[in-house]
Amino acid sequence: MAKETIALTPAMPKCxxxxxxxxxxxxxxxxxxxxxxxxQAIDELGIQDKVIFGCDxxxxxxxxxxxxxxxxxxxxxxxxxxxxxxxxxRPELIGIAYMGDGGGYAIxxxxxxxxxxxxxxxxxxxxxxxxxxxxxxxxxxxxxxGQITETTPFGRDPEDSGYPTxxxxxxxxxxxxxAYVARGSMANLRQLKxxxxxxLENQMEGNGFSFVEVLSSCPTNWRTNAEATWRFVxxxxxxxxxxxEFKVPGKKEEK
Amino acid sequence: MKEKPVKGERRVFxxxxxxxxxxxxxxxxxxxxxxxxxxxxxxxxxxxxxxxxYGKKFxxxxxxxxxxxxxxxxxxAGKRAFSxxxxxxxxxxxxxxxxxxxxxxxxxxxxxMRGGPSxxxxxxxxxxxxxxAFGGNGEGFRVVYSTAGHQDLYDYTIKAFNTAWxxxxxxxxxxxxxxxxMRESLTIYDPAERGIEMVxxxxxxxxPGIPGVDRPTRHLRNTYNTEEELYEVVxxxxxxxxxxxxxxVEWQDFDTDSEMDVLILAHGVVSRAxxxxxxxxxxxxxxxxxxxxxxxxxxxxxxxxxxxxRANRVVVVESAYGQFLKLVKETLYGMDKPIDAILxxxxxxxxxxxxxxIKERR
Ligand SMILES: Cc1ncc(C[n+]2csc(CCOP(=O)(O)OP(=O)(O)O)c2C)c(N)n1
Ligand code: SF4
Numbered sequence: 196m197a198k199e200t201i202a203l204t205p206a207m208p209k210c211x212x213x214x215x216x217x218x219x220x221x222x223x224x225x226x227x228x229x230x231x232x233x234x235q236a237i238d239e240l241g242i243q244d245k246v247i248f249g250c251d252x253x254x255x256x257x258x259x260x261x262x263x264x265x266x267x268x269x270x271x272x273x274x275x276x277x278x279x280x281x282x283x284x285r286p287e288l289i290g291i292a293y294m295g296d297g298g299g300y301a302i303x304x305x306x307x308x309x310x311x312x313x314x315x316x317x318x319x320x321x322x323x324x325x326x327x328x329x330x331x332x333x334x335x336x337x338x339x340x341g342q343i344t345e346t347t348p349f350g351r352d353p354e355d356s357g358y359p360t361x362x363x364x365x366x367x368x369x370x371x372x373x374a375y376v377a378r379g380s381m382a383n384l385r386q387l388k389x390x391x392x393x394x395l396e397n398q399m400e401g402n403g404f405s406f407v408e409v410l411s412s413c414p415t416n417w418r419t420n421a422e423a424t425w426r427f428v429x430x431x432x433x434x435x436x437x438x439x440e441f442k443v444p445g446k447k448e449e450k
Numbered sequence: 451m452k453e454k455p456v457k458g459e460r461r462v463f464x465x466x467x468x469x470x471x472x473x474x475x476x477x478x479x480x481x482x483x484x485x486x487x488x489x490x491x492x493x494x495x496x497x498x499x500x501x502x503x504y505g506k507k508f509x510x511x512x513x514x515x516x517x518x519x520x521x522x523x524x525x526x527a528g529k530r531a532f533s534x535x536x537x538x539x540x541x542x543x544x545x546x547x548x549x550x551x552x553x554x555x556x557x558x559x560x561x562x563m564r565g566g567p568s569x570x571x572x573x574x575x576x577x578x579x580x581x582x583a584f585g586g587n588g589e590g591f592r593v594v595y596s597t598a599g600h601q602d603l604y605d606y607t608i609k610a611f612n613t614a615w616x617x618x619x620x621x622x623x624x625x626x627x628x629x630x631x632m633r634e635s636l637t638i639y640d641p642a643e644r645g646i647e648m649v650x651x652x653x654x655x656x657x658p659g660i661p662g663v664d665r666p667t668r669h670l671r672n673t674y675n676t677e678e679e680l681y682e683v684v685x686x687x688x689x690x691x692x693x694x695x696x697x698x699v700e701w702q703d704f705d706t707d708s709e710m711d712v713l714i715l716a717h718g719v720v721s722r723a724x725x726x727x728x729x730x731x732x733x734x735x736x737x738x739x740x741x742x743x744x745x746x747x748x749x750x751x752x753x754x755x756x757x758x759x760r761a762n763r764v765v766v767v768e769s770a771y772g773q774f775l776k777l778v779k780e781t782l783y784g785m786d787k788p789i790d791a792i793l794x795x796x797x798x799x800x801x802x803x804x805x806x807x808i809k810e811r812r
Contacts, residue, residue, distance in 0.1 A: 212662060244660045247527075252673070260669040263662025265655035267526060268671040269519065270549055276516040280523020281655070283509060284481060284531065288656045306519075309512035 208234025210243040212263045219257040223424055225381040225411025226254055226322060230261055232388040233291075233320065237264065240395055245289045247281050249274040251303070253295035254328040254413075272303025275310050278317050289398055290317040296408075297327050300336035300360040307362075307406075311370040314403035318394045321362060321406070323378075323436065324413040332416030336360035339435055344416075359435060366406045367441035373403030376442040380410035382429040383438065389449075390440070402444045410436055455504050459639040466629035469600050470534065470560050471496035472638055473607035478648055479558075480529040481507040483520040485539060488572035489562050489627035493534040514539040518546025522555050526670070528653030530611060534560040536627075538569060540578050540585075547620050548586030552672045554687070555654070556614035560607060560623045562630035565796035574627040575796040576718055579773040582622050583747040589684065591691045593621040593698055594747040596717040600634040606744070608641050615649040617694045624746070626719055626769075628798065695748035704728055706739035706757040712808055713761035714740045715754070715778055719798075720767055726801030727808070734809060746774070751781050763788040765811075767804055771795040 207213065211234050220226045237243055246264040250256055252271035259268035269277045278290035299307050299321040307319065326344050327333040333346040337359045341350040367376040375397040379387035387409060394405035410432045414424045440449045455475035464472075470493045474482065482501070484494045498508050511517040517533050524531035535543050540561055550557045563578045565571030584590040593613050595606040607623050614621035641648065654670060661667035674680040702721070705728055706713065712731075716724040721742040731738040741757040743750050758764050764787055768774040775791045782789065792799065792807045 210662075212667060243662075244658075245656075247655050256671075256673055259671045259673070260667075263660075263667045265657070265661055265668045266670065267655060268669075268673060270545060270672075273515065273519045273546070273549075276511065276519035277523040277526070279509075279516075280483065280520035280525075280531070281527040282523075283507065283520065284524035284527035284529040285653075285656055288527065305512050306516055309516070 208238050210234050210237045210262050210264055212260055215260045218261060220254065221415045223412060223414040223421060224254070225324060225409065225413070225428070226258070228381045228384060229320070229322060229387065229409050229411060230258055232384055233391050234262065236388055236392040236395055240392065240399070242289055242395065242399070245287070247278065247288050247290050249278045249290065249292050251294035251298035252329070253298050255293050255295050255298065255322060256329070258293060272298045272301070272306065274298065275303055275306035275319060279310055279315050282315065282317050286316070289395065292317060292319045294319070294321050295328065296321060296323045296335045296337040296360070300362055307366070308369060311366045311374065311404050311406065314371050314373055316398055316401055316403060318398045318405040320391065320394070321408045322411045323362070323408050324411045325432065326413055326416050328413045328416055332413070339431060361436070362408045363406065363441045370404050370442060373444050374442050375402070375405040375444060377440040378408045378410065378436060378438050380428065380433060380438050381412060382410065382425070382433070393443070397444060410438065452505060454640055455500065456638050456640045458643060459637055461635060462638055463633055463635045464600070465492065465631055465633050466600055466603050466625055467492035467562065467631070468496045469603045469636065470607050470623070470625070471500055473604045474532055475500055475504060475506070476638065476641055477608045477611040478530060479506065479532050479611065481524050481531045482533060483509050483511055483517045483524070483531065484533050485511055485514045485517050485535065487536055487539040489564055489630045490534045490536045490539070492630065493560060514542035515545055518543045521557055522546055522550055525555050525557055525651070526654045527656055528651055530615070530651040532558040532560070536562050536578070537564040537566055540581055544581065544585040547592070548588045549672055550620040551586065551588045551591045551687070553670055554618040556618050557620045558610045558614050558623070559620065560625065562625040562627055564627050571796060572627065574769065574798060576626065576720065576769040577773065577795060578624070579746060579770060579777070582624060589688065590747060591619055591687050592747055593617070593619050593745065594624060595622065595744060596624045596746050597629065598719055598721045598742065600629065600636040603629065604636055604638055608646065612646070612649045613698060615651060617690070617698065619691065624718060629719055691748070698745055699748050699750040699753070700744035701750040701753050702742045702744060703753070703757055704740040706741055706760060708760065709737065710739040710761040711737045713758055713764045714738060714767060714804065715764055716740065716767040717743055717746060717774055720769060723799050723801045723804055724767060727804040730801060730805045731808065734805065736808065736812070738808070746777060749777060749781050754781050755785060758782055758785060758787055761787070763790060765808060766791040767799060769794050769797055769799060
């Protein structure tokens with residue numbers, strides 16, 4: 196019996212905080228899978244003692260005690276400057292700013308843009324789930340044209356409320372040599388882990404700003420079953436938001 | 451051993467903003483974050499010229515929200531970090547300052563007040579009292595020093611760092627555009643030589659060892675799940691604030707020992723006009739005294755009440771439309787004492803004007 200229980204327990208990254216598991220995200224949410232990949236990346240790089248994990252307000256805040264790494268939960272949109280301050284003060288630490296698309300592209304857009312422009316040596320990870328998860332499914336900067344949300348009940352009309360923010364494309368356009376920019380997806384976890392790892396390594400090498408957007412699910416607010424959720428992430432979102440690397444220091448991008 | 455920016459004691463003649471930069475250096479601040487706004491900008495400009503010589507850093511951020519949050523980040527990482535702002539910038543600073551209040555992050559913010567509301571003037575006022583003392587969605591768990599001259603600016607900027615780091619409340623040094631831009635003589639000194647020891651800035655995150663293995667992990671947060679959980683946290687902050695208040699409060703009084711016809715209540719640079727008014731009033735046969743709270747938050751309540759008790763009436767004088775008056779009314783609540791006020795929002799006040807008003811209203 197005991198043996199069976201152990202066999203059924205999924206392998207947890209070493210840097211996860213077992214006391215806060217099972218985690219608080221909804222079943223089928225992309226946050227959990229992304230953080231699993233991030234945990235594995237931290238383990239493989241052996242940086243648990245150097246990482247400072249900052250999380251935003253939004254469902255990302257549910258990760259405030261997710262890892263056994265020193266962490267700070269900040270305000271909506273303000274994780275980028277908090278981690279910037281930490282990194283500027285203690286360059287030997289590895290700063291991760293973890294946020295939603297509302298946090299990064301709306302209320303904290305000026306911080307993302309300026310951190311990228313200044314080539315701050317931090318790693319920003321942004322969950323693109325095409326809506327505001329925590330507040331109950333309102334339109335996000337990333338909501339797809341025609342997509343129904345609580346504040347676009349008849350579907351997002353780009354004429355009225357604009358087109359989705361193309362985050363990595365924007366960051367790649369303004370960041371300078373040394374920056375690492377990619378868009379991964381929960382639909383390809385191996386690739387996502389590779390991107391996250393490179394984004395951390397890029398900071399460790401002191402090259403510059405690192406940014407990974409993650410195509411991620413929010414079945415609770417999308418009101419989708421497993422199949423429809425998967426289809427939306429893998430097909431609808433990927434059609435609009437190309438997955439791949441947009442900027443890699445000194446190297447060719449992986450498409 | 452790092453070279454000290456200020457050695458021994460030195461008489462100098464400089465602007466208030468320059469004094470603040472020197473004081474932050476003398477207090478061994480490590481890093482400043484800021485965004486330009488008149489009349490604060492020169493603090494940054496002096497800092498950017500002086501700081502590199504002593505291995506200290508600076509970052510000009512994209513706005514004051516960022517300046518506030520980067521400052522908090524640096525403090526969390528264990529540095530003595532600070533910023534300076536005013537007016538609309540102070541408005542934006544309220545968000546990070548409320549996070550500091552909740553998470554007990556020590557931070558120093560220097561505010562040479564400009565006119566308000568809105569963009570108003572870049573010159574002078576005392577209109578940021580309410581916002582500085584009680585801004586943000588908080589309870590005013592903050593320390594606010596109101597300075598009345600360049601020696602004050604030097605002394606209280608240094609002191610602000612120790613108050614912030616000792617008690618772990620955001621600490622503000624209120625100056626104003628007049629003081630910031632005006633030159634005055636003062637003595638600058640190495641705090642150590644006066645027996646002032648700087649409280650060590652300890653990291654809140656990024657400690658040695660593997661978290662969860664060699665030591666407990668540090669998880670800092672400002673979000674809570676239930677009302678009860680929040681209540682406990684806020685009440686603990688309240689108790690700590692109440693306990694620290696008697697140790698923090700500072701004030702000055704002038705001619706308040708005997709019975710007075712009138713007690714003038716003023717803070718900051720207006721206190722100097724009040725001090726100047728006392729001999730003039732005496733010549734006119736009016737027995738006047740003056741009480742100046744140096745800390746507006748916490749307020750020296752007992753001391754102000756004791757002074758007020760010896761006067762027939764009190765007159766509040768300020769360069770705002772009743773912000774300090776509100777604090778006075780709260781402090782003197784329950785005393786049977788007529789309270790009059792001379793309110794000059796965004797305008798300077800002279801000793802002669804105070805005398806004229808007091809005579810007219812007698
Ligand atoms: C200044 C401020 N405005 C609004 C909010 C309310 N709020 C909380 S979470 C959130 C949106 C979160 O959406 P997103 O950043 O996309 O993250 P998600 O929850 O989808 O992971 C908002 C608007 C807030 N906390 N602070
Ligand atoms: S609301 Fe959406 S984003 Fe938030 S935890 Fe649930 S599924 Fe995830």
